[in-house]
Amino acid sequence: MNTSIETATDVVPARRAWLQAMSRGLFSHITSVQEQEEIIFSMLSLLPRSSVAALQSRMTSLLQFDVLGLLPDELAIHVLSFLPPGSLFTCSLVSRSLCGEHDWRWRKPTGVSARESSPEYAIPTSDDDEGMGDEEEDAVQSMLLDDSGYTSMDVDASFATAPGSPSTPTTRPTARPFSPSPRLNHTNAVYCLQLYTYPDTGTQVLFTGSKDRSVREWNLATGEVTRVIEGIHDSSILSICVHNGLLASGGSDHKVAVWDLTNNRLLKVIHDHMDSVLCVRFDDKKLVTCSKDRTVRTYTLPTFAPKHVLAQHRAAVNAVAISPLHIVSASGDRSVRLWDAETGALLKTFENHHWRGIAAIDFKYPFVLTGSSDKHLRLLDLRTSKGWTTSPGSEICQVCGNNTRLIEVRPPAREHEELVRSVALSHELGVSGSYDFTVKVWDRETGALMTDLVVSCGEDQKICIWDFAHGMDTSFVSL
Template sequence: MASLNNSITPFVGPPYLQALRPASSMSSNRFDEGYSEDTRSQSGSDMVMRTDSRLGDGIGTDQDPQYPLPDWVLNMSENDRSEFAYAILRSLRTSSIAAIVEKLNPLLHLDPVIYLPPEITFQIFSYLNPETLLRASTLSRTWRTRLVDSPLWKLLFRLEGWNSNFPQVRAFEDAEKLRRAEKKEKGRKTRPRAAEDMEYEKPSTKKRLRERPLFGDGASSDNGIHDKLEPLSLNNSKEGHTIWGEQHSVVEADDSPTAKAEDKMEGIAYHDSSATTTPTTENRRERRPLELSEHSSTSLSSSSMDPPIRPTLLLSSSPEPKINWQYLYKQKKRLEDNWDAGRFSNFQLPHPKYPAEAHTECVYTIQYSGKFLVSGSRDHTVRIWNLDTQRLVLPPLVGHEASVLCLQFDERPDQDIVVSGGSDCNVILWQFSTGRLLKMLEDAHTESVLNLRFDDRYLVTCSKDKTIKVWNRKEILPTDDTYPASTTKSTARFPSYIINMERELESQHLYFKPLQSYSLLMTLDGHAAAVNAIQILDGQIVSASGDRSVKVWNVRTGACLKSFSGHSKGIACVQFDGRRIVSGSSDETVRIFDRATGAEVACLQGHKNLVRTVQAQFGDLPGNEEDLEAEARAVDRSFFDAQRRGLIPSEMTREQRRARNAGSKDPKAIFAYGAKLPPGGGGSKWARIVSGSYDETVIIWKRGDDGAWEKSKTLFQNEAVKAAGGRPRRPVTQNHAHVNQPAQPNFQAIAQQAQAQAQAAQNLAQQAQALHAATQVMNPTNAPNGTTVAATNPTQSANAGANQGQAAGPGQQHAQQQGAVVNATAHHHHHGPHHHHHPFPGPVNPPGTNSRVFKLQFDARRIICCSQDPIIVGWDFANNDKDIIQASQFFSDSV
């Protein structure tokens, strides 16, 4: 009986009741459930309670000396002690239990955002995707403050492969800072307000926002939210960061409750869009129905949230005006969604209310930057437009004596220039701000100037005369880097006044005359047909010709560094970004070449006529050169592995070769290996190519699931004119001559049309005779796909483009607009090899629309193109959304 008494005495003995004090008075040092270095068994009887280093002075104390536990408790297994502790807690009042839970909370829940420095959490969060970040921002106010940190979203913006216009960002912030300073100064000059006005004035929150720590560390001085959430706390303690209201205060996702479906950030689902209940509040109420009442949720307003519910363009918590990069990220993502979904609005130049400002004939070339667009037309004029007002900035610039075929401008005050070239063989320099003619390079070429490009140092022009010419933009000395490095290391032709500096340095000749600006530096020969397009970048010139080749030249020496082949017909357009060369051709394809190796990495097929203009934006991620090459090597390995297993045929049929690879990584579709770029050319998921054709369409290309380029959208120029409020050109009944009907009856123009048609018929007969004679001496079997080879005979080339660039009446349509294709092939493969080239083929789409696309350009927001129609049209993917329009000024022209 004694043993039985001994076994049950500890449960009822007074010493225990005295030693075990009420939970409300227990020290937080008592518990050690959050961390332990012990390795003993869970059921061992030798377990000893230890204190947490965060809560006590040290580790290793067996018991709390203030509240020692009896030996019989320590001898119990952990499971028995747990059950016993639960029984004791059940015997306490609710308030005492709440106090114990509050003291246990630091052991059970450690918030890394509170304890880690902002720099560390910044790095951690930068590895998360936006969807995860937005979900995590709903955890607490502290998390949200760091997760919507503007520098973090600035980094994420760049990691998407999106480019931003940093000069515009800085200019906007500086202008806003100046505006605020002026407003503050005006406020100081106004009379003092009356005392009664001051008494009832609502307190401003701006001061509290400025006092708030940058990343949200420490307790916020803005207690508005905590005051509303006071009933949510399990006790009234506000010490540290462990109070319930701090960790679980109401936060919102990044949108207003009435936002449209397309406005919502990805990954955030909303169940209620009522005007009185915010989406996340409703979700939180569903998960924890006892946490918030209907009254508490409706009492919260977006203005009381910090950070705010919906991101704004400028940071509200910054004392200085700073762009909010989370806002820019959101609007950029919404803009990209519009591109993918095909949501856009159409516009035209000129505005439909001012038709008299339009070009009087077809527009061959355009370029736009920011809010300005410059166009060149067959009516011999250059016009400068404001894209915001859709109206002319200046009267038409008159100086060319024939069609304006190419141009480039730079509106920056330190440049302030427009350069144009035309069928009159002249290059003209204009002052952008005034339209004043600054300089004319007369007879810059012996035939039409088909394209020109300039950078800060050089102006490069190309012509139907098969040459490329390089001019200096500023006065230079022979010792300057811009001066030709050598006159003997290439086949380029140099004017007599160009000095060979290698010899001069040997003789130490010290007397040099400076070379005046826009002097000819060199002439590059090498193409066998008209040079239709050029680009200059990083000291390299890339040219595309009707001889079916693309060449890369060194701008200092004039040496041809590499020649690319792949197109089966003449090449009309080219783009070079340093890694890739993208070209469009009369073979109806767009091709992508690896600049480093010359390999063709993609061929895009979808147009039904000459691809006249192309632009590509690959959205390269910063420093991804090694990643792209590693991806290319992996594709090579898979190709060779498939070849070893006999999955790759040793020879390809003609049909297989025609079905070129559009960028797929399928080993059976690979056409080249050893490239520095993977199939398709690499880039980010936002990569985009836009091409325009004589088939009167504009195609937007995006990558599919297998990495191959696919048609994302097909746009029709004539439909855009209608949607923009303009009047498309009237249908044409002639088979070959497209008649451009003027908006108003013009008898003089009609007479010119008749005369032009007669001249066109005569020219056509001359061309047919010349081409027939030329084809008699050519072997058509040598041409790929059964087509004739390009006309390389100088006489034949001249005849094939006899009408190129001539200023004819409005009824005449040029066969080779800007010399786009100088060869003897027909536009369509189904024509026989001896089919004569028609300079005036009819339209491919619905007949009579007369909308061949000559030139297009696109940026992050818009596509704008010019065509046979005097009206310039555009597709604006901001789709009249004010937020996207506001943010798009900070997006770069590239992706």
């Protein structure tokens, strides 16, 4: 046993000696430190931006050390006593973060209020939002801070209006009672979801993907979990897509997994991306994925053979949406790009489509709906380059589709007040979800706000299902 310990402890010195020898060989003819720095910088420039960010994060420990922690407790407390209240509060937050990393537990003080101790008001354990990557202007900084948003929702005909029914709801949608079983509920933030109807039985279910690395299938009638898919991803599941009996999932472990729902077995694990997979979408012929590594990848079904790597974006590709003929991608570089799904050709680029990075996209040809970190939505008709936006003082150029400042556009009442994290588009409606804790329903043609829903979802692991047919006779509709 002592031998194994000695062998293990010898690994670091041996590795250090090997690195020193390699460095001497690499820099044997270079004596200037500046020249050595230039060589190292050139090598780093060949790596993906995410890898550079990860290396910078690892080097932090070499550049910093805890002066206060080296002091005896009495001296450290004496030093802290000279700090103003604001600085002391910042130090307490750092201490809390360290406790979370090491799983240290604080003894609860007596007299905690019911609001503070109630699970209903539980404070999220992390502010990280893994579903959106960097924006172009501060790519490395945002990756180091893991500042992100999320992809578009995928809705299984959820917003189709019944024949003969009014296009504008006459009553406010109501939340359908849905009480997940506590024993089988997710144990961390819910990042993605999709409603799905089994074609053979007509049964509608809900699939959810979580930071707890699992996908769950829910019975909407009972609120019970009917299937748990886990053990595939090594970290958070950021996006799911369900179609024709298959479920695809993308995660922060850089993986894409495809699951056969009928036979309940894993079909394929794809590990082509070099960073978190932020969105997955597929139809009968193709699987499309996008990533923080700035690429969109396509695969041919049913073999999942790689087909195209679309690499023209300048920042993380946060979301994709597809049709039989096209792929549209949205990025932190503020652009939307339209691709030919068969050839991979870039058909059109809409630069500066938003003022900040684009977090969400949905596509029903010829209309593209996007949501952004700038708190606004934009709908674009690809045929005419016309549309509407909730952003004041801007219009879509009819020639190039870019933002202009030529005509003042009055935004709808009560636009979102925070980042627009997810969007869904039907033939008559658009739906958006935001960090301001609201879901808004918009008229697809005019951009008019039709209804405003307040929900609780995401970090608190709650799932709210809204019934858009509440108060309407839908007995004549075949579901």
